[in-house]
Amino acid sequence: MKRQLSRRSILGSITAAVAGVLAAPAARAAKAVVQKLLVTADASKNYDPAKHKWVMAIDANRCIGCGFCAEACKKENHVPEGPYFRTWVERYIIRKPEAGSGTARGETVVDCPNGGITGYPPAPWPKEEIQHSFFVPKLCNLCKHSPCTQVCPVGATFDAPDGAVLIDPKYCIGCGFCIQACPYGCRFFSPVTKTAEKCTLCYHRITRGLKPACVEVCPTQARIFGDLKNAGPEDPIQQFYQNNLVVALKPHLGTEPRLFYAGIDKEVR
Amino acid sequence: MTNALTSIAVATNVVIEVMPHPEGYVYPNEATLQPLWSVLIVLYPYVTGLVAGAFIMASLVRVFNVKALEPVYRLSLLTAFAFLLCAPLPLLFHLGHPERCYEVMMTPHLTSPMAIFGFVYAWYLMAVLLLELWFDYRRDFVVWSESTAGFRGILYRLFTVGVTDESDESVELDHKIGHILSVVGIPSAFLLHGYVGFIFGSVKANPWWGNVLMPIIFIMSAMVSGIALCVFNYMVLSWIRRRTVDMKCLDVMGMYLFYALVVDAAIEALDWIHRIYSAEEGFQVMQYMAREKLFYTLSLGQVTCGTLMPLILLGVLQLVRRRVPDLQRRRMYFSSAMLILTGVLAMRWNVVIGGQLFSKSLRGVMSYKMEFTGLEGWLMGAVLLCLPFVVLTILVKLFLSEQLPASGHVPHREPATPALRPAQG
Numbered sequence: 001m002k003r004q005l006s007r008r009s010i011l012g013s014i015t016a017a018v019a020g021v022l023a024a025p026a027a028r029a030a031k032a033v034v035q036k037l038l039v040t041a042d043a044s045k046n047y048d049p050a051k052h053k054w055v056m057a058i059d060a061n062r063c064i065g066c067g068f069c070a071e072a073c074k075k076e077n078h079v080p081e082g083p084y085f086r087t088w089v090e091r092y093i094i095r096k097p098e099a100g101s102g103t104a105r106g107e108t109v110v111d112c113p114n115g116g117i118t119g120y121p122p123a124p125w126p127k128e129e130i131q132h133s134f135f136v137p138k139l140c141n142l143c144k145h146s147p148c149t150q151v152c153p154v155g156a157t158f159d160a161p162d163g164a165v166l167i168d169p170k171y172c173i174g175c176g177f178c179i180q181a182c183p184y185g186c187r188f189f190s191p192v193t194k195t196a197e198k199c200t201l202c203y204h205r206i207t208r209g210l211k212p213a214c215v216e217v218c219p220t221q222a223r224i225f226g227d228l229k230n231a232g233p234e235d236p237i238q239q240f241y242q243n244n245l246v247v248a249l250k251p252h253l254g255t256e257p258r259l260f261y262a263g264i265d266k267e268v269r
Numbered sequence: 270m271t272n273a274l275t276s277i278a279v280a281t282n283v284v285i286e287v288m289p290h291p292e293g294y295v296y297p298n299e300a301t302l303q304p305l306w307s308v309l310i311v312l313y314p315y316v317t318g319l320v321a322g323a324f325i326m327a328s329l330v331r332v333f334n335v336k337a338l339e340p341v342y343r344l345s346l347l348t349a350f351a352f353l354l355c356a357p358l359p360l361l362f363h364l365g366h367p368e369r370c371y372e373v374m375m376t377p378h379l380t381s382p383m384a385i386f387g388f389v390y391a392w393y394l395m396a397v398l399l400l401e402l403w404f405d406y407r408r409d410f411v412v413w414s415e416s417t418a419g420f421r422g423i424l425y426r427l428f429t430v431g432v433t434d435e436s437d438e439s440v441e442l443d444h445k446i447g448h449i450l451s452v453v454g455i456p457s458a459f460l461l462h463g464y465v466g467f468i469f470g471s472v473k474a475n476p477w478w479g480n481v482l483m484p485i486i487f488i489m490s491a492m493v494s495g496i497a498l499c500v501f502n503y504m505v506l507s508w509i510r511r512r513t514v515d516m517k518c519l520d521v522m523g524m525y526l527f528y529a530l531v532v533d534a535a536i537e538a539l540d541w542i543h544r545i546y547s548a549e550e551g552f553q554v555m556q557y558m559a560r561e562k563l564f565y566t567l568s569l570g571q572v573t574c575g576t577l578m579p580l581i582l583l584g585v586l587q588l589v590r591r592r593v594p595d596l597q598r599r600r601m602y603f604s605s606a607m608l609i610l611t612g613v614l615a616m617r618w619n620v621v622i623g624g625q626l627f628s629k630s631l632r633g634v635m636s637y638k639m640e641f642t643g644l645e646g647w648l649m650g651a652v653l654l655c656l657p658f659v660v661l662t663i664l665v666k667l668f669l670s671e672q673l674p675a676s677g678h679v680p681h682r683e684p685a686t687p688a689l690r691p692a693q694g
Contacts (some may be wrong), residue, residue: 059342174365185296
């Protein structure tokens with residue numbers, strides 16, 4: 001039977017559409033409330049994630065490889081002993097090319113014993129044979145299109161509105177898919193909680209007005225942390241973007257990391 | 270104490286603890302004792318693949334009317350069912366929190382390839398396989414419930430779910446619905462296993478996995494392994510029951526096995542040719558993996574034993590089948606099936622373990638030696654691999670028993686001949 005158009009039915013449709021539009025913000029607010037109630041994120045109670053956009057940047061030129069950041073992270077976040085790191089510092093040594101070899105540079109050696117916490121062994125070549133040597137702190141790349149959150153089968157890991165990529169430890173089923181999907185090796189399977197774990201930017205600290213532990217202890221300010229929604233032009237993070245040409249890691253994967261590096265070489269992956 | 274343990278370990282090659290031994294540079298989080306996804310995740314796609322393959326085998330009879338395969342029709346369906354029941358177990362045991370597994374169905378994250386598994390699995394188990402089996406067996410249940418006494422009789426009566434109509438119309442309806450379910454089942458079987466391939470193929474962080482061909486490779490290897498499993502099961506069952514094998518059926522199975530293997534080998538070769546020719550980032554480390562780390566499982570297990578040898582054996586049989594005596598032919602089919610089953614297991618190993626033996630920094634490789642005991646050890650793997658066969662044995666005892674009145678069942682759409690009823694009284 002053909003439906004008759006009447007004034008009443010048209011008015012009804014319009015009212016329904018308006019109600020739908022009006023209900024959207026209410027639904028969004030309700031979702032935020034539910035998320036706040038249900039998600040275990042260690043945030044302060046008065047904290048509003050919508051008002052911040054946290055970001056970190058690394059100035060590798062400043063890093064001296066002391067490993068304090070990795071150590072502080074382990075202690076602050078109770079990261080298990082062994083090969084489990086939320087942040088670590090890699091050492092790159094690029095050798096000079098052999099004379100007449102026709103190459104621009106020699107071999108590249110990378111190492112990171114115990115995440116850089118306990119120092120590094122002497123370089124494999126004498127100083128005269130080394131072209132470049134530098135340290136690269138690594139942590140969650142804060143991807144805009146994070147493959148780790150995309151693949152989580154239950155949505156236990158998610159992109160928080162404030163830029164942090166978090167895991168709800170009470171919800172994670174421990175399948176390890178996110179660990180496989182992270183191109184940067186930034187996640188690990190905790191033998192203690194039997195769930196995936198990763199850098200949270202020290203969420204329990206930043207939501208209380210503190211800096212992440214690694215940033216706090218860095219003696220050379222190689223790690224720059226800031227809030228893009230509340231940073232003035234003089235803020236260190238804005239200064240960093242102003243003064244450096246930056247790169248992101250593995251850009252070809254399309255993850256669009258929000259963690260930028262200054263002063264690193266093409267060898268860094 | 271430690272020394273004693275070490276000597277025992279050396280003497281028996283039973284590994285108690287192996288320290289991580291990376292070569293080159295691996296990310297610190299990757300230098301763990303064993304890969305995150307270990308032998309259980311090797312078994313998961315293997316068992317799922319066997320399900321899909323065995324179902325396709327049954328569909329050849331039902332949908333494509335290949336009458337020569339009738340002797341293995343029900344065995345294939347039961348094989349698919351037994352393996353499907355066990356398929357999620359390795360996945361479940363592997364979870365850090367198996368008690369939260371229901372969350373995958375309750376709050377699925379729809380962008381995750383893994384989230385849909387619960388639904389695809391449930392669909393395949395409940396809507397396709399169980400229903401098809403029931404419609405296929407319904408009439409027999411009625412007959413058997415009347416002729417069998419004791420617990421088994423009660424069981425068959427329960428399985429009829431009270432539907433005891435034996436009229437020609439109702440049997441015809443069973444056939445119709447069974448046919449439709451089979452037709453729906455083929456894409457479902459492809460979906461079930463193609464999706465398993467997609468779990469790996471979608472990981473762009475890993476050049477070994479992130480590959481558009483992965484779901485197709487998984488589907489084809491699933492068909493090959495499933496048909497091989499049916500050949501194996503049929504021959505073993507005939508041997509146990511001291512029955513002669515229907516050579517015509519075996520020849521046709523061998524033919525399908527051969528053609529499926531040709532397509533599978535072609536697609537996998539295409540994958541490798543593409544990888545070698547494009548030689549993208551990470552190719553060097555993959556080359557090293559293929560030459561060193563995975564030499565035994567890839568070059569020997571997957572390529573030589575799992576593909577080339579059965580291709581030659583089955584290929585020869587396609588050409589000169591009539592000149593080979595029955596006994597030789599049976600031996601050749603059986604060895605091909607065994608080789609393929611081993612080869613596909615090696616293929617799953619190469620994909621799952623191989624993809625985790627090199628660092629995502631593409632600068633180093635890890636080592637892995639499987640433990641004997643423990644959740645991810647040899648023993649657990651063997652148990653989980655044998656479990657579907659145990660389930661299948663029970664199913665065969667119940668539904669393919671020789672003590673039951675012979676079924677007049679024909680899987681394709683023809684008027685059914687009346688079942689042989691035992692003499693009354």
